[in-house]
Amino acid sequence: xxxxxxxxxxxxxxxxxxxxxxxxxxxxxxxxxxxxxxxxxxxxxxxxxxxxxxxxxxxxxxxxxxxxxxxxxxxxxxxxxxxxxxxxxxxxxxxxxxxxxxxxxxxxxxxxxxxxxxxxxxxxxxxxxxxxxxxxxxxxxxxxxxxxxxxxxxxxxxxxxxxxxxxxxxxxxxxxxxxxxxxxxxxxxxxxxxxxxxxxxxxxxxxxxxxxxxxxxxxxxxxxxxxxxxxxxxxxxxxxxxxxxxxxxxxxxxxxxxxxxxxxxxxxxxxxxxxxxxxxxxxxxxxxxxxxxxxxxxx
Amino acid sequence: xxxxxxxxxxxxxxxxxxxxxxxxxxxxxxxxxxxxxxxxxxxxxxxxxxxxxxxxxxxxxxxxxxxxxxxxxxxxxxxxxxxxxxxxxxxxxxxxxxxxxxxxxxxxxxxxxxxxxxxxxxxxxxxxxxxxxxxxxxxxxxxxxxxxxxxxxxxxxxxxxxxxxxxxxxxxxxxxxxxxxxxxxxxxxxxxxxxxxxxxxxxxxxxxxxxxxxxxxxxxxxxxxxxxxxxxxxx
Numbered sequence: 109x110x111x112x113x114x115x116x117x118x119x120x121x122x123x124x125x126x127x128x129x130x131x132x133x134x135x136x137x138x139x140x141x142x143x144x145x146x147x148x149x150x151x152x153x154x155x156x157x158x159x160x161x162x163x164x165x166x167x168x169x170x171x172x173x174x175x176x177x178x179x180x181x182x183x184x185x186x187x188x189x190x191x192x193x194x195x196x197x198x199x200x201x202x203x204x205x206x207x208x209x210x211x212x213x214x215x216x217x218x219x220x221x222x223x224x225x226x227x228x229x230x231x232x233x234x235x236x237x238x239x240x241x242x243x244x245x246x247x248x249x250x251x252x253x254x255x256x257x258x259x260x261x262x263x264x265x266x267x268x269x270x271x272x273x274x275x276x277x278x279x280x281x282x283x284x285x286x287x288x289x290x291x292x293x294x295x296x297x298x299x300x301x302x303x304x305x306x307x308x309x310x311x312x313x314x315x316x317x318x319x320x321x322x323x324x325x326x327x328x329x330x331x332x333x334x335x336x337x338x339x340x341x342x343x344x345x346x347x348x349x350x351x352x353x354x355x356x357x358x359x360x361x362x363x364x365x366x367x368x369x370x371x372x373x374x375x376x377x378x379x380x381x382x383x384x385x386x387x388x389x390x391x392x393x394x395x396x397x398x399x400x401x402x403x404x405x406x407x
Numbered sequence: 408x409x410x411x412x413x414x415x416x417x418x419x420x421x422x423x424x425x426x427x428x429x430x431x432x433x434x435x436x437x438x439x440x441x442x443x444x445x446x447x448x449x450x451x452x453x454x455x456x457x458x459x460x461x462x463x464x465x466x467x468x469x470x471x472x473x474x475x476x477x478x479x480x481x482x483x484x485x486x487x488x489x490x491x492x493x494x495x496x497x498x499x500x501x502x503x504x505x506x507x508x509x510x511x512x513x514x515x516x517x518x519x520x521x522x523x524x525x526x527x528x529x530x531x532x533x534x535x536x537x538x539x540x541x542x543x544x545x546x547x548x549x550x551x552x553x554x555x556x557x558x559x560x561x562x563x564x565x566x567x568x569x570x571x572x573x574x575x576x577x578x579x580x581x582x583x584x585x586x587x588x589x590x591x592x593x594x595x596x597x598x599x600x601x602x603x604x605x606x607x608x609x610x611x612x613x614x615x616x617x618x619x620x621x622x623x624x625x626x627x628x629x630x631x632x633x634x635x636x637x638x639x640x641x642x
Binding site for chain 2: 195196219220257260261262263266267269270272281282283284285289292293296297298
């Protein structure tokens with residue numbers, strides 16, 4: 109019991125100490141390691157292969173960033189550690205120093221910018237609607253009186269809810285426990301549509317029994333800039349990360365990574381997501397910025 | 408951190424109601440699922456528990472099979488079986504609202520536990536009670552009705568109280584099949600508002616109030632039915 113308390117106290121003290129020094133570059137240099145926050149199942153952006161291994165567009169980008177940091181700091185060896193994070197714990201884990209750089213599927217928004225900093229946007233997510241191909245639904249207006257599935261703990265349906273009020277569309281919200289469950293709701297006919305990030309929909313459809321039974325339709329409900337997240341008030345670290353990303357954009361490496369993860373067969377099932385680079389993502393790359401979602405909405 | 412923002416509950420969800428209103432409706436769902444499931448659980452659980460103590464081998468087998476089946480499968484799996492698997496075998500069940508399915512899933516799961524307690528309560532009575540009842544010329548159902556059950560049920564009130572409180576807490580799995588109850592509200596609202604600490608504190612308080620209310624009601628019942636001189640009761 110005493111040992112547990114001692115351990116707990118140490119952890120708390122370390123957490124506090126980390127939170128206090130925002131000099132991430134020094135921390136990485138001193139410890140010879142960087143901790144990257146990764147997601148277990150964020151579609152092709154970041155996912156686990158099991159056994160503590162992570163892959164995906166953003167995960168591989170984070171590895172490249174780590175390699176650039178290693179070069180910049182002149183380290184002969186940099187230990188890259190992974191910490192799985194969830195949408196509930198990712199911000200606290202970045203704040204308390206457990207995670208140095210979180211590259212998953214975190215939307216850069218104004219509320220979060222009060223707590224953390226974001227690298228330049230590397231992927232722009234478009235929230236879309238997936239339905240059965242034979243349902244005849246092609247737009248939001250047709251969702252009137254229908255059941256719309258979404259995943260518990262995501263913001264997607266919130267956009268639809270706001271949209272609905274203006275357009276006079278009334279639908280019933282049903283919630284899946286996770287993306288796979290929500291898709292099962294659509295597949296088994298318990299929901300008529302599934303509203304979610306485009307790349308997650310594309311990924312789920314590509315892995316389903318009959319991908320041709322489903323399609324992604326309708327207007328883009330919202331546009332969300334997705335970016336790597338790091339501690340606030342550490343301009344040197346942010347600059348290092350941003351420079352690394354901008355360099356990848358300039359050399360075309362980021363486009364190659366995108367092609368690798370979104371257009372080619374990827375593990376574990378060796379299926380293609382098949383989501384071509386969107387105009388929104390292209391323009392984010394053309395003018396690298398860390399603008400929050402709210403500024404996208406203004407346009 | 409550290410700065411509270413309780414006004415988050417007065418924000419609009421985008422659908423024309425505030426988060427507070429949504430939370431109250433979620434609380435209503437939690438209570439409805441729990442209370443209805445508790446009725447299902449008490450009725451089937453008592454029945455199965457009694458069956459297991461009857462002299463008939465067939466009846467005891469039915470009671471045992473029921474109890475072991477529902478006791479040995481995790482609750483979440485049972486919920487999914489009721490929601491996704493059984494309706495795809497028996498197609499008419501597709502039109503049954505998920506609320507009803509969850510009430511039965513949660514009720515049957517808990518009934519297995521109540522059956523175990525009722526059986527233990529009946530078996531804890533001296534065997535002579537049953538013989539005395541039968542020797543008086545009572546039929547077996549009468550012996551249960553007038554001799555065994557009045558004592559057994561008084562004995563099992565405390566574990567039944569725990570089970571009734573558990574059902575409130577277990578009702579949180581209903582979020583997995585899209586019942587808009589408290590846990591689902593908490594996960595959804597914390598993501599939409601980025602104010603997880605306030606949301607979870609409020610939801611925790613509501614769970615506490617609900618389970619504690621059940622506890623107090625059970626205590627009241629326990630006091631009311633006490634009979635001096637009987638096991639478990641009375642001054």
